[in-house]
Amino acid sequence: MRSVSRFMPGERLEDALAAATRLQTAGIGVILTHLGENLASAGDADDVTQHYLHVLDETHAAGLDAHISVKPTQLGLDFDPAFCTRNLQRLIDRAAGYGTFIWMDMESAPYVDATLALYRQAREQSPLVGVALQAYLFRTERDLEGLLPLGAALRLVKGAYLESPRVAFSKKQDVDANFFRLACRILDRHGHPGSLLHLATHDVALIDRLTEYIEAHHVPPSAFEYAMLYGIQEPLQHRLAGAGRRVRVLISYGEHWFPWYMRRLAERPANVLFVIKNLIPGAGR
Numbered sequence: 001m002r003s004v005s006r007f008m009p010g011e012r013l014e015d016a017l018a019a020a021t022r023l024q025t026a027g028i029g030v031i032l033t034h035l036g037e038n039l040a041s042a043g044d045a046d047d048v049t050q051h052y053l054h055v056l057d058e059t060h061a062a063g064l065d066a067h068i069s070v071k072p073t074q075l076g077l078d079f080d081p082a083f084c085t086r087n088l089q090r091l092i093d094r095a096a097g098y099g100t101f102i103w104m105d106m107e108s109a110p111y112v113d114a115t116l117a118l119y120r121q122a123r124e125q126s127p128l129v130g131v132a133l134q135a136y137l138f139r140t141e142r143d144l145e146g147l148l149p150l151g152a153a154l155r156l157v158k159g160a161y162l163e164s165p166r167v168a169f170s171k172k173q174d175v176d177a178n179f180f181r182l183a184c185r186i187l188d189r190h191g192h193p194g195s196l197l198h199l200a201t202h203d204v205a206l207i208d209r210l211t212e213y214i215e216a217h218h219v220p221p222s223a224f225e226y227a228m229l230y231g232i233q234e235p236l237q238h239r240l241a242g243a244g245r246r247v248r249v250l251i252s253y254g255e256h257w258f259p260w261y262m263r264r265l266a267e268r269p270a271n272v273l274f275v276i277k278n279l280i281p282g283a284g285r
Ligand SMILES: Cc1cc2nc3c(=O)[nH]c(=O)nc-3n(C[C@H](O)[C@H](O)[C@H](O)COP(=O)(O)OP(=O)(O)OC[C@H]3O[C@@H](n4cnc5c(N)ncnc54)[C@H](O)[C@@H]3O)c2cc1C
Pocket: 104, 105, 106, 107, 132, 134, 155, 157, 158, 159, 160, 161, 200, 201, 202, 203, 204, 227, 228, 229, 232, 233, 249, 250, 263, 264, 265, 267, 268, 271
């Protein structure tokens, strides 16, 4: 479907690798993620693990500056946390051998405790592992304080799931203010060994404010990267990279794109209009 292809270069790993090669030419690194979540069988979670091991081999052989990003429920968290841990450990070992990063996505609120527990274990195994934190959750400020002493690598996002107002800010301005506050708190700790911040947002006003903060506080370029999704704010991605900033684009691929695509649509009402225009022949061209 044309409207999905706006956010992903294709369903196959080859499509993602070709996009990664193009971005690398423009000085932009990537994070590869194979779509899928809430897997229910050990066989499927094992296939995902094997797939990511293959991705790490391929990107290393191709000389790509590529991280990978996994969802714990893709590795078996829902039905066997110990199995999930073992799968993650295999990926971390392979990534560490190649000197590359592996990121853990943060899924919906009920998974936060288990994901952070997995992360703490993973961080003991390798410093080249990071976890996403969601600025819309009330709890994130406290979670962050627990992670900072580890010198954790963190991806700060606003949060993509529909959460209850009991656990999350519902107003955009509150989420944005919390994002800024949390990012500054992490940037202030930039000297800690192993720490890295991914400023994962397409919000231009927020990026500008954070860039001003970074410059005013002399945060070194090694401490952070701007991270965005494939197909969103591309001119900004290229502008930042052209200005010598470290930029990384998350490329999603795979056949199981439906829930992920629904989250992309929900982020921006204009996207829904775009889809409708594509469904009605002749409309909106
Ligand atoms: C690298 C990366 C990793 C992520 N990992 C996670 C994760 O692990 N867990 C999680 O919950 N969420 C994750 N997200 C998604 C994130 O939580 C937000 O849902 C998403 O980034 C949109 O929020 P925003 O910060 O861009 O701000 P918004 O305020 O939503 O958007 C700011 C501007 O960006 C543009 N924009 C944003 N989204 C879209 C879109 N879908 N289509 C077109 N334009 C758009 C628009 O111009 C919009 O005005 C990740 C995002 C990125 C960039």
